[in-house]
Amino acid sequence: MVIQSDLLPFSVTFTMRFLEGESEQKVPFFFTTESELYEEGATPVISVTENIPLQIHFQSDNSSDRLYMDGLDALPETFIQIDKQDGDIFLQPSEHPVVLYDIQAEYYYPYIPGLYRLMVRHENENYYAWLKIVPKQINQKQLDIMREEVEQVLKGLAHDLVYTSAGLDLEQTNFASPELFKQFRVIQANFKRTMSALNDLYRKVNYRIKKVYQLVPEDKSRLIDQITIRHRTQHPETKQLIKTPVNTLDFDLPENRLVKSIVEKLIQTLSLFASAVETYVNKGNTEIPSFEHEPVEKKYHVKNLDQLKEYMNQAQQMRGALHWFRTAPWYKQVSEKKDLVPPIVMTTDVRYRTLYQLMNNLRRESVDIQLDRSLSYQWKRTDKLYEIWGFIQLLKFLQDERLGFTPVSGWLYNEEIHDHLIIPSIQPGTTVSFSKGDLIVKIVYEGKLPTQSLDTHPLQQPLYTSGTNNHPDGRLDVYEKEMYLGSLLFDFKYRSKTAIWKPDLISTNKQTNTMKQLVSYAFHCRSPHLFEGKLHKSVRNTIRPVPEVWAIYPGRKQLQTSEYHDDHGIKLIELSPGFENSHIIEELKQIMDLMLQRKEAMVR
Template sequence: MDIPSNLPFTVRFLAGRDGQSKPVNAFFTDESRLDNYPSPVQLRENSRLEVQFIADDDEARFYMDGLELLADKSVELDHTGTPYLEPSSRPYVLYTPSDEYYPYIPGFYRIKVVVQGQSYVTSIQIVPSRISVQQWEIMRDELEVEVRGLAQAIVRKNLSVGDSLEQYIPAEHLHRFLVIRQHFPTVMAALADLVEMVNYRIRTEYRLLPVERVKAIDEVTIRHRLTHPDYVDTLKAPVRDVDYNLPENQWIARIVSTVRTYLDDVIRSLDSYRDYIQSELNEQLLFAEDRRQTSGESAVIRGHRMVLRELDLFAEHARKMLHSVQLVTRSTWYESVRQTRPSYVPHVLLQDPRYRALYRMYRDLHADNVQVKLDPAFAYQWKRTDLLYELWGFLKLCTAFSDGLSFVPKRGWIYDSAQTASEELFVPVLMPDTFIVLEKEEVRVHLVYNATLPSRASQTNLEVTPMHMPGGFHNRPDARIDVFHRNVYCGSVMMDFKYRHKSWFWNPNPRPAKRPPATNQLISYSNDSKSSWLLGGYLPPSLREQMRPVIEVWGVYPRNTDYPTKDDVEYDNTHNVRLVNLSPGVDNEHFIAELAHVLDKVLDFAAKARNSNA
């Protein structure tokens, strides 16, 4: 029987503050049917959750994904170390909102009940509370994709790869060229040394030589003479020779041959692409001449000329490297080394720094692409959705500045890494106090994640923490944007990522006691902030202390795409609070536009202060 009609046990979940009963009645005895059957019970995340398991069999056991994270002493372990619950008339508490852990993020959770030797299986589904299941999955996936994308962008920046080359030249050719170029200085130093001092061994061979040319004899010579007395004028004498055909040298020959082939491919690709761009440029020049354009070259023509210059530089570098590598092939030992595929990696290849330099390049050349390794803390299992939304939102903030507003990341977080395409790029998790610096012309912004603001001016610092919160309350925004112009601190924007409906966290009632705590928190960010660094030398200290460095406060929240929505942005002039919708799986161009607007607002504020005190 697939779904028993009379179960010898009872399982029910008690959800929410009122303990709404959610009985689970659909179980399978055939576990293979479970994947094709929808979960009979759906429960919302972040709500109080209990489970009641009743059975007459005292040996009955209740298993469920996530029990291993519970601190409840009632959780037992079976002989395999798997946690389970025993039958009890009293419900077991799985989660309360005050718990530090959160074992049940959105997803499916398998349940197994064992009663009298028979197993019964089913599943329940935890669904998001503020967004759709699809949006939650998009947010989870986007977070990892965004992090990996940032890491790949760093690799391209470190290698100075232009978008034009990356777009038109085969990816494998470009990757190989960049790896060779990166390793080239150390590889050429190694090859220069190997040309003169390559490893070898003395090999002894026996040859029949005229007696007058024999320089040494040994046991083999004597034995041969005794067995061949008719050889009167010759002797089988030992001849010592230098043998370069060692495994490590076979590797060098193979690596050099591989590099020559790869550079030839790159040069052909560059030349082919150059011909294409040159033909496009010639057409544009003819068109411009026919139109008798005398107002200067068009942007298209200038762009083509710039690409041609870039191509010429890359091709020149590739030809120089090819020429340098070919010099090795003319050394006295190179021709005596067999061009065979080595069957193993000898220790010398890893121990001798000269050989190791070439082998590392060879190994990197045969890597499929850059390996981006995420910090294990990026594992999103068992992470509350509100924290997931906070991480996702901060990442969206970073990419909005870098991609949407064309700011260039300079340092902080993964931008402190000097790793390149030939290495495994490790991406650390976003920890509290993470600090990212981005620049665009004369403007510099500091993006700060989840950092505590000091309560006294003496604890502040222009570069790291240019403001303080005298009351010591509401001093840890999820994100902070510090804006500088010509190294002068112009003001800040604070953000909190609120994983809840707007009406649940924003109600600016005139009476603070009637407001939600989150509303007072956002208002406090704006009203209670101070800075002794604001506007630098533009203002006297006495006036500076009277001004608020936080120009705006943002409450960022998601919306469920399953339901209609109103405006994506709402602004409260009284408290300088901007409510901005930022949701997974939808167009968030308005978020970038609002960032551009508030950035101009901060810079205008600084300009007016400078002009009024000029």
């Protein structure tokens, strides 16, 4: 439901200041639910140009109303309020506007291009609107790239999962084309249902009654019609025979022709797949690579061949079952004529529908991969899109050959592969586990930190905090076997670097909440599980389990830089859409090496 602002007891107004004067924009209407905001609010109600001095004025008849908006944490505490329970930052109604951006002011938050959500809480009801920051100096393509990359990377990860779920190394799937392998997997996943439908069709296929005429002895003729009479008058020489109508079963229907073409396609695909695997396996048995100094690789190579042999046997067995279906009494009576439009029975009869759906999946030549609907909601807010995009980039970096981690469980990697795969949304608390030899890393999205050691767990929640900030955007827990080595905390900040960390405010009491938040993560986190408790408590408490906190932000150019503030354990790292960003891989390697070296020095 949409409500015009004039009908509400509050108002939100943005004021832009130009050389020639000021321009005010009042939010004209609000949505009453967040889902309506995402589904119907495609056009933002307020648009503001980037890097223009900006003020916001929140007015209401109720002094307890609250206005929430991303970026308020960059303002001094004198302008904002902080919820004591969840730490959320908000503005209260005021007679005076609040400066969001001013080139001359010490405090400012230069909103960078994107969509930002406004939420007003009035008498326990929420009202929503969009603010759009329009690019002034950067190309709109960066925003589009970020959205495209999220979807492409998600689907790429899902495709990789199709291979790895089959027990095959992605580098060793060149025994057949990716399309042929995917088609086999689709057939394999659907074969039980397919044969159930075919078994029924073998015995009870659709047909129609068709009238045909046969020459039979006159004394055996039962029916006579006009065609019979016409034939008798035109052929008086056949006095002993008469052309009589006979009812017969006609199986050559459009749906049966389509079933026959699908079965022939399945047999062809399985034959090609089995042949390709057989060639690869025979070659692998006679030309096994030299693994003299790499026993693990040799073991995996043999396992890979065994898995492929199993697939070859499955393909041959499925092909044999389809050959049996060819023996149906009606099968040869069905022509191979192709109909342009599938008959309606292909969607109304469950037997035919099963085969029709399989055919459509084969045409796509892959498992049907779809995005959870809520994912598209999450990335309509540009700041949330940047969080999700950044989190996915970290998942990719961990799997890069320079780090060499393999996903084990969590999120997408818990999904079962059938004929379709819906990529789940990334919910708070989502944990993805990776392994490499004895190393295990767990990356957590928006995991809340407990505030006392009693609520920790060595393998699931190793950290607690004595500070007020306990909700980082992400956390990377590092283990050697089951020994906890430490964590990397990171926050995605969709803003410029200068709006995140202001060195000139360090020695003042005007540090922004963003700065206080990052420092709190670095110095207030503790863990009773560090190094499996092999250190005396007095010694362990002197060690920070979080050696670094990353503030990850987007940039306009491919600088690939990081800026480390040693006194505070804060590292500012640029991660920008449209660029390679490979420097993050080296940063991840360094922080994990640091944790390993620290363990070697402390634990004997």
